[in-house]
Amino acid sequence: MKYYLLFIFIIFYCLPWHSNAQSYLDAADHVCLKCHSNQTYTFHNKLMDSEEKKLMNPYYILDTMALALGVHNQFDCMDCHSYEYETYPHASNLKLEPLATCFDCHGGDESFASYQFEKIAEESEKSIHHQIYGDNFTCAKCHSQHTYAATARTSNDVLKIVDYSNKMCLSCHSNMNKYQLVSGQENTKLIQIHEWLPNQELHFKHVRCIDCHTEVVDSLMVSHNILAKEQAVQNCVECHSANSRLKASLYKYQNLQKRSENGTLNTVLSNESYVIGTHQSPFLKLFSIIIFLATLVGVAIHIIFRIIKK
């Protein structure tokens, strides 16, 4: 009988409805997301005894798909936020609740060692963001705890990595409201500032902002020391050469390197498109040198015979 009860308990515990109750994908049933994933929300006004429908603050609307795909998708809202948020209207003192910082979980933990969070913190403290905004420039200013996905580590598509990374920068640098939070200036003038860059649009699609705007650190996957704009790379050759700095930044991910190793064609034509011309492929470079030398040798032999047979 005892085992029978235990069995019933295990079955009950493992059934899907248990975990689904708080799934981000079932926003309508989720205690927080039923409001925070919509443009509007409805609540019962006890004072007036009426149902009221209001507009949600757009900054508090969460993308449920991004939540479900984010690195923290296994956590529920209450794991970080106070459980008192379950009631509405939310208590005003909740605004002052000290939220957990990234390092409360990620700092000094061996299981996160490969991510080098301490080194990242050290680097970002040198960055122009930290110099201007101090400790208020938290990790979350770029890496939303709600939706962040480690695209650079997981994707094998350069364009996707570039797009995801640049959107992090642009979330403030092309959004005047958010930009003012840190800089106080009104307009970022991104297009005008980058006017010197040939084929600006292509560069923006194929290279990350951070590839020119950070100091490359070999030991880190992504350099976090964002430099002042005066120190950004403006020299074409730094990328468009055989020892391109992109090799130490954008192209150093193993997931991308693996892709270039797959397939026979890729071994002949490696996809390092930052070096101009045929020489970006070691095979074609060798091939062209052999043909060139063979031509010269052929001509030299012909000249020798012409001299001898004269």
Next chain:
Amino acid sequence: MTASKQIYFYPIWLRIWHGLNALGIVILILTGISLQNIESSFISFNSAINLHNIAGVIVTLSYFIFFIGNLLTTNSKYYIVKPKGFIKRPAKQAYYYIWGMFHNMRAPYPLSEKRKFNPLQKYFYLIVMYLAVPLVIISGIALLFPEIIIENIYNFSGIFVTAIFHSALGFFISIFLIIHLYVATIGKSPTANFKSIINGWHHI
């Protein structure tokens, strides 16, 4: 041996095209090589790009002189290839260059008013001027305006494939240039053919 005969092979429009083309192609090859090996280059990246672009426009414009000139004058007849002896004729010429000319063999296809190019020469000129150069111009224009290039060709970036194609053709043209310059020394005297392309008169 009969007295030296001269034929007016190279009319003024052709010499202007040839001069412009030669100048442009040499600049393109030098700057093209320097862009690929910028670390060991004698010219700065930005100047190499500007020069490459300007020379590319010069070669493109001079190609029109070549194309229209051949369309309007009788010069085009020298490029016509006949199916008879399609392989045999150029092979015979190649044999002459490799073996015959060192064994007192007479040139199998001596030049005349009817024949400006020997068969091997004709084939190479056709391939270079009606295939390689137009393709290198088209791919060059595409790289000048990279936004017009299709984004992906199978797994590869369209720009990457176009760049490889462009520089491979450029390399082919460079090899042609080396052979072209060398074979030009096999004339009446080593410098005779170079004088001809300047003054227009070819010694037979």
